[in-house]
Amino acid sequence: xxxxxxxxxxxxxxxxxxxxxxxxxxxxxxxxICSHDADGAMGIMINKGRGGRMLSxxxxxxxxxxxxKVADAPVLLGGPVDIDRGFVLHSADYFKTDTSLKLSDTxxxxxxxxxxxxxxxxDCPEKAMLAVxxxxxxxxxxEKEIQDNCWxxxxxxxxxIFDVDLEGKWTKALGSLGIKPEMLSQTGGSA
Numbered sequence: 001x002x003x004x005x006x007x008x009x010x011x012x013x014x015x016x017x018x019x020x021x022x023x024x025x026x027x028x029x030x031x032x033i034c035s036h037d038a039d040g041a042m043g044i045m046i047n048k049g050r051g052g053r054m055l056s057x058x059x060x061x062x063x064x065x066x067x068x069k070v071a072d073a074p075v076l077l078g079g080p081v082d083i084d085r086g087f088v089l090h091s092a093d094y095f096k097t098d099t100s101l102k103l104s105d106t107x108x109x110x111x112x113x114x115x116x117x118x119x120x121x122x123d124c125p126e127k128a129m130l131a132v133x134x135x136x137x138x139x140x141x142x143e144k145e146i147q148d149n150c151w152x153x154x155x156x157x158x159x160x161i162f163d164v165d166l167e168g169k170w171t172k173a174l175g176s177l178g179i180k181p182e183m184l185s186q187t188g189g190s191a
Contacts, residue, residue: 010036010142012104014160015043015151016173019184022150025080028170031135032089032161034101034109041137044078044087044109046161047169050132058086058130059116066120070128073164079135087131088115089161094125107158127162152177 010033017029031043053075056068078087092106099112118124137145145151154177160169171181 008143010041010146010153012156014154014156014173015142015146016154016170016177018149018152020149026135026150030160030169030173031079032156034103034134036142038139040139041142043135044076044089044131045135046076046089046129046131047166047173048077049074049166050077055119055128055130059119062113062116064116064120068119069121069124070119070126071162071164073129073162074166076129076131076166078131078133081134081136083133085111085133086116087111087134088119088128089131090115090125090128092125094118094123094128104156104158107156107161127158129162152179 013033015029015031015033017026021027021029026045028047029045030047031045033041033043035042054072055070055075056072058075059068088110090108090110092102092108094115095102095108096110096114099114100108100110102108115128116130119128146153152174154173157173157176160172160176163169163172174181
């Protein structure tokens with residue numbers, strides 16, 4: 001099955017919230033867009049933690065025993081949709097064709113329990129970030145938010161995705177475009 005593509009697909013790109021972002025859940029947010037087509041978009045917010053929980057804590061809470069073999073990173077609050085479901089962004093060295101979504105040649109997304117179990121095994125992915133929930137947009141909604149200057153679009157940056165310094169990701173994402181936070185101002189939308 002092929003995806004319907006929008007004239008400009010933001011799949012694989014980062015969204016960086018601007019001061020125009022009216023939704024407080026996304027204030028200073030950075031979202032990696034996993035998929036985007038004419039029907040809408042889905043992404044994972046990569047810079048907001050879920051109550052200070054760490055990956056090792058979450059695995060214990062769901063009954064997975066063993067030492068985490070990847071960096072024991074903060075659990076991400078991926079977005080306000082489906083907040084009882086986990087999504088793991090991980091390096092491509094772990095791939096299950098029936099459960100993993102290939103996002104790029106080096107990045108995959110898996111939302112089944114097998115990826116969580118793999119994180120305590122020797123054949124785990126080299127890098128992984130667990131997010132709870134995701135960010136979603138209906139048809140045309142993301143394009144409208146970008147037009148209204150709520151988001152700045154940047155190239156996807158896997159080093160930023162796997163960076164455990166959640167607080168610094170927004171500034172680093174802006175910096176990848178040569179923008180300093182103080183350069184941003186709130187405006188009433190596009191002209």
